[in-house]
Amino acid sequence: MDILKDVDNSDKMVIHTHNLTKKYGDFVAVDNLNLDVKKGEVFGLLGPNGAGKTTTTLMLLGLTEPTGGRAKIAGFDCIRNSIKIKSIVGYLPDNVGFYGNMTGRENLRFMGRINGLDGDELEERINKLIERVNLVDAADKRTSTYSRGMRQRLGIADVLMKDPQIIIMDEPTLGIDPEGVRELMFLIRDLAEVDGRTILLSSHQLYQVQKVCDRMGIFVHGKMIACGSLEELGSQINTDGVNTTEISVYPDNIKAQSIIKDLDGVLEVQKDSDKYIIRSAYDIRRNLSSSLIKEGYTIMHLRQANSDLDEIYRKYFEKEAGNDESKRS
């Protein structure tokens, strides 16, 4: 019964892993990973450096063999069908490189030929992609003269040469200026929404990625410790019973402080320059603002810290580190 259910599930999922594990000697890089990515969604694999994100992407592409478990993309086994996988999955590695003494166009042409394209079809696709990634002016320059942002954009064109159903990107925003990141995020959304491609991207730069991802998985020490949309991740953390709210009021005086402290559900109040950081048992924003306004205070800033990905991420990360320490002692 269980097996049947599993099969049904993995059919709907474009990327599906089951207890995927990779060990390097004693070191466990990826620990029993169960990952499911739906068709047409942008999934973010988030975690600090060395969390096993790149190892996971390599296993998905069949570039490294898992120690245990299995991974499937579009129903094909990632190890046994690795050639098939590579023809439908585009991989944009972290810090992508090109043949420096060839032009951007020649690099794309080479990649197209390797993927079995030729003739007019090839040239047409190259032109279309160069336009799409906004490299028309630089296409005929040697790639050794390209800036990092240009290399990244050429990398996306390169990935799209084989018209993949699935795109895996490793740290796509690393080392790119904010404007470049904005363009890149726009392009990624476009690839998912207009072309209907599935995108898996790994990153440790949370702010940049949270805007573009439909769902995210938080990855620490080879384990996925939380998975879901931004809101789901937020509510997962709130079940711990602690909410953090930031507030600053005008005028900022002792009476304001006492109003905040006396509010129902408040556990702890800390003052951080002009801000109060309030820990409470549940969401107190509504009560807090109404009681302050009643007393004639102006609320300058009010924010629930947990709804922010960085906070969530830090929290999970802290939790994991805490577990580690308790394990050790």
Place this chain on the structure above:
Amino acid sequence: MMRANVRKVLFQKETSDFINSKKMILFEVLFFLITISGLYAAMSGIKDALDAQTISQDFLFLKLFTTSANSIPSYTSLVALMGPFLGILMGFDAVNSERSEGTLNRLVSQPIYRDNIIISKFEANLFIVGCMVMASGLFTGAFGLLTTGLIPSVEEVARLLLYLAFCIIYIGFWLAVAILFSTVCKHAATSALSCIALWLFCAIFVSLLAGIIADAIYPVSGNDMMAAMNQLGNATLNAGINRISPYYLFSEAANTLMNPAARTINAVTMTQLVGAISGNLSLGQSVLLVWPHLTAMIALLLIAFAISYISFMRQEIRSR
């Protein structure tokens, strides 16, 4: 069908990559120097040698390649010494430069079998070596014809072509070694230095070592009977150890092929020589003499390539 096509694309890329690189200039300069100094040595050496009657007049065309002048070595010894450097120059960064450039992981994530990558690297570079060796050898021959007015016989041409084929295999062996080091070593500098160390070891130290070991096992110093009896054993062991080195193997094979008067490659006793009529060997007999050399060199080449192939296939390729 797809596979053959991929190999073709990769082959084209590797060839154009090398031809457009700065290494090509160095490669051409080296070949030019070998050709020119070989020719110069032959031009200035042949006449003196003929006048002094130190060489016979048979197979004069081949003497163009084997004659050395005062301090300038002959074409064949230049190739034996510099050939490895050419192979190393081509291959020492074949895999690791792609890895550090970040192009290798892009390549391995394409729908191609991974062995196509390393096989096409070897094929393309060997192809260029082949073209250059043929060009250099035939140029030397042609220039010699023009200046001396010699007319080569069919046998001489056949010997020359065989010799050039040996050169290609010899340089190909060093190319395979260089690719092996480029697969194993992370940095191009490490692999280049390792290759050069191996080259120097083969070209210089093996012969020193062979002498020391042979003298230790079969001492020939002194005037006693034992020393005299050891002579043959000493020479045989010395040659045997030397033949570990591809440099010695190649030199021996080249000498035998290019000099039909060379009747044997091993030490022979006086009794074996009794009754032998001095004369030139036919082509078939010369080839028979170097057949083991050819086999050994091809085997060495294949072993070096097989190790690099296996290590490349098993490697995990991460981003730079």
